[in-house]
Amino acid sequence: MTSKQRAARQGNATIFDVAEQAGVSIKTVSRVVNNEPNVRESTRDKVLEAVERLRYLPNVAARSLSGRRSRVLGLVYGSPDEFSYMKDVLDGALSACEERDYSLLLRPLTLPNAELVEQVERFITQARVEGVVLPAPMGDLPDLQRLLRRLETPFAAITPKVATAGQVTILCEEQAASCSLTEFLIERGHRAIGFIKGDPDHGATAKRFAGYRQALAKHGIRYRGRLVRQGYFNFDSGKAAAAELLNLPQMPTAIVASNDDMAAGTLLAARQRGLAIPEDLSVAGFDDAPLASRLWPPLTTVRQPIREMAKTAAGLLMDRLNGNATEPPVVPFACEIVVRESTT
């Protein structure tokens, strides 16, 4: 049986089959397949042709075993009900991995979690995960940081509170966007603007809040702590926080929620008090989740390029793993305000 027949029958040719077809050694095939230098052009062509003909795909297990590296990235995340943020992270990370022939393995976690370290260690060790992508707030958990350092596993943190030296950090201009959003409301005449903060564990929380204060200061509006409430990036916390703001003797005329899910909660709280949106109250969110355009009225919000951020995070992480990058520059991504009907 020829190698071609064998390949056709089994559905997978090996490096030996390709080498035989091309009349070279397996080492040369390996060089070509891995884009290594020092192969004569004509040799490369012969190999490529054989690869094509036999529909050769390197066996990832063999590669992983012999190369002592898995070409596997991990994505460690909390798993919120409103999953749209994570969906974008997932899409972006997957897309980057596909481009570089890496696999992406997922490790959802419930937080807080006493067994976090144990679970992640098992995850990383068993699959020989080379590096992990950490969407917020994973990039800021001290236990996790310590574990990754111990396992010598590089990571890419998406919008962490603080950048870790030597690790990939992806940021976006959240403070500027939050400032612009608040200013947008100020320019429309709002003076009493409520603000619902996000989960204190997330890096975004402080930045979005800082943008709010910055806008107030810029326009000479006195900051009032009672217009600010703590939320946790989920619907119920937004609803509860909004209810408090709407019970204030001097109700705000606008509320900025630190994400869309909390803005949805704000809409519901307003509704339960019989308020018309935006006539009685303007509401704005953050994220531009699908939810934002499905609510009534559709939400004014801030669009972050989450998918691109995640793709870049995973891409830079793989670059680093392959020695193609030193300390990568931390270029913050730009955000964009999306004006819809929930504000006036």
Place this chain on the structure above:
Amino acid sequence: MTSKQRAARQGNATIFDVAEQAGVSIKTVSRVVNNEPNVRESTRDKVLEAVERLRYLPNVAARSLSGRRSRVLGLVYGSPDEFSYMKDVLDGALSACEERDYSLLLRPLTLPNAELVEQVERFITQARVEGVVLPAPMGDLPDLQRLLRRLETPFAAITPKVATAGQVTILCEEQAASCSLTEFLIERGHRAIGFIKGDPDHGATAKRFAGYRQALAKHGIRYRGRLVRQGYFNFDSGKAAAAELLNLPQMPTAIVASNDDMAAGTLLAARQRGLAIPEDLSVAGFDDAPLASRLWPPLTTVRQPIREMAKTAAGLLMDRLNGNATEPPVVPFACEIVVRESTT
């Protein structure tokens, strides 16, 4: 250097280290680790103890290469904006894989897709995916079916139109649930009940529609085709279909949408015509997505145990791959009606 020191330093002991510690051969260690029979109890204990002490975790690459099987399952899915259904599928599949030490690899696809076969073939071949989980409508694509048959890759289809002999099929009682939901409206006095169908490629579509008709028939209400519109399981299609229904000379007093995202579109269309929900129009959906409880008014809908269905799908698939199951029984999962404020 002892094996223990080596393991401590590298962070991964091998089967040789465990064998040495336990004073047995690597084959015996392999037997214990894989829960194979024919190991003396005392021997098993010795091995287990060594495994524990060295924190031994089998190298998945070596296992995969030598065993000619990857312990990898694939999840092939379309990637809708409103991702909550897929989130539950993902959670369920991941959970099943974790229990059995399988990895789950994702392959999102945009549909329709001319390169579908090529992309999935590459996906399956390269990672040596043993079996794939196919959420609707993936289980019904003829090209995909043919490919999987050619690659001899078993699959588990979640709510396909038709069950494929020899493959895992997971169903839920959609027709019954749709019938109950429609009856619920009829019992409240509704007679002109609109219906928005889902994507014709999904198995759920015909069943949910059949349940609607069944309820009408049961209560002696004449079926009127003009009260039925085609949708595609997304917001915009639901909005457009609802707008048509609301433009009818004889507007329906209730609309059942075949999923929550289309019900959200229905709410928006109603709003744009100044209709009060549920006073002027009752609206119901399907899925009980997070969206359903974030809308105003919160949606009456049908909850499917999607996570459990996906977990069962992946579990039965792995059983089959490991020869632990012949033709598994097709037990349809039960659905549950969730009554909220969008209906009266």
Place this chain on the structure above:
DNA sequence: CTGAAAGCGCTTACAG
């Protein structure tokens, strides 16, 4: 109930 040998399909380290 247990083990010695071969081999899975690659990459690494080395030689020329």
Place this chain on the structure above:
DNA sequence: CTGAAAGCGCTTACAG
């Protein structure tokens, strides 16, 4: 620019 040899860490197939 190219290749022969060894080895990654397991499982398979076989023997006892």
